[in-house]
Amino acid sequence: NAGVTQTPKFQVLKTGQSMTLQCAQDMNHEYMSWYRQDPGMGLRLIHYSVGAGITDQGEVPNGYNVSRSTTEDFPLRLLSAAPSQTSVYFCASSYSMGTAFTDTQYFGPGTRLTVL
Amino acid sequence: AQSVTQLDSQVPVFEEAPVELRCNYSSSVSVYLFWYVQYPNQGLQLLLKYLSGSTLVKGINGFEAEFNKSQTSFHLRKPSVHISDTAEYFCAVMGRRELVFGKGTKLTVNP
Numbered sequence: 001n002a003g004v005t006q007t008p009k010f011q012v013l014k015t016g017q018s019m020t021l022q023c024a025q026d027m028n029h030e031y032m033s034w035y036r037q038d039p040g041m042g043l044r045l046i047h048y049s050v051g052a053g054i055t056d057q058g059e060v061p062n063g064y065n066v067s068r069s070t071t072e073d074f075p076l077r078l079l080s081a082a083p084s085q086t087s088v089y090f091c092a093s094s095y096s097m098g099t100a101f102t103d104t105q106y107f108g109p110g111t112r113l114t115v116l
Numbered sequence: 117a118q119s120v121t122q123l124d125s126q127v128p129v130f131e132e133a134p135v136e137l138r139c140n141y142s143s144s145v146s147v148y149l150f151w152y153v154q155y156p157n158q159g160l161q162l163l164l165k166y167l168s169g170s171t172l173v174k175g176i177n178g179f180e181a182e183f184n185k186s187q188t189s190f191h192l193r194k195p196s197v198h199i200s201d202t203a204e205y206f207c208a209v210m211g212r213r214e215l216v217f218g219k220g221t222k223l224t225v226n227p
Binding site for chain 2: 004033035040041042043044045048050056058090092104105107108109110
């Protein structure tokens with residue numbers, strides 16, 4: 001298994017540009033999520049999905065869109081990049097997020113994004 | 117709402133010394149707690165988790181943590197650290213549908 005893969009690893013954008021961060025997992029996990037990591041802030045949840053066709057907002061969703069058309073893929077779209085979106089983005093997946101969360105979340109290697 | 121406070125942002129120690137990384141949590145529902153480790157330029161990986169049962173939880177790489185309900189704490193310990201333990205450590209608590217992370221503790225192990 002490749003686990004959770006993310007592309008690209010690095011990206012530089014200009015303010016106002018759009019782009020999509022890709023995330024894929026081959027573990028047949030129902031639950032997938034996107035976090036951003038900023039120095040001294042820990043990880044903050046952007047969006048998550050509990051299954052194909054179902055997405056919801058996390059703590060910091062503004063400026064980001066997601067969709068979940070397949071179990072394997074969960075892309076994150078930046079509609080109009082801003083310097084405040086400069087961050088490291090992590091995708092994670094787990095088997096489920098049912099009534100009792102017992103499943104380990106598996107993280108991808110991250111995408112380092114700089115917005116000029 | 118769930119929240120996590122990691123009491124130290126940086127912890128420097130010498131190799132072979134013991135270490136404790138402190139974590140306090142707040143939760144209004146059943147408590148499920150986690151410690152993740154992030155090595156430089158990598159993603160996060162699970163060290164250990166507390167779901168129920170014994171309050172002393174053993175994880176990978178010789179780490180362990182103790183769940184203390186009365187003090188709402190979940191401190192991470194290792195009796196003797198190695199240079200390779202240098203990393204950032206995150207405590208997390210389960211929310212309604214997400215993990216809520218603390219801000220992290222950077223552990224630096226010096227020779």
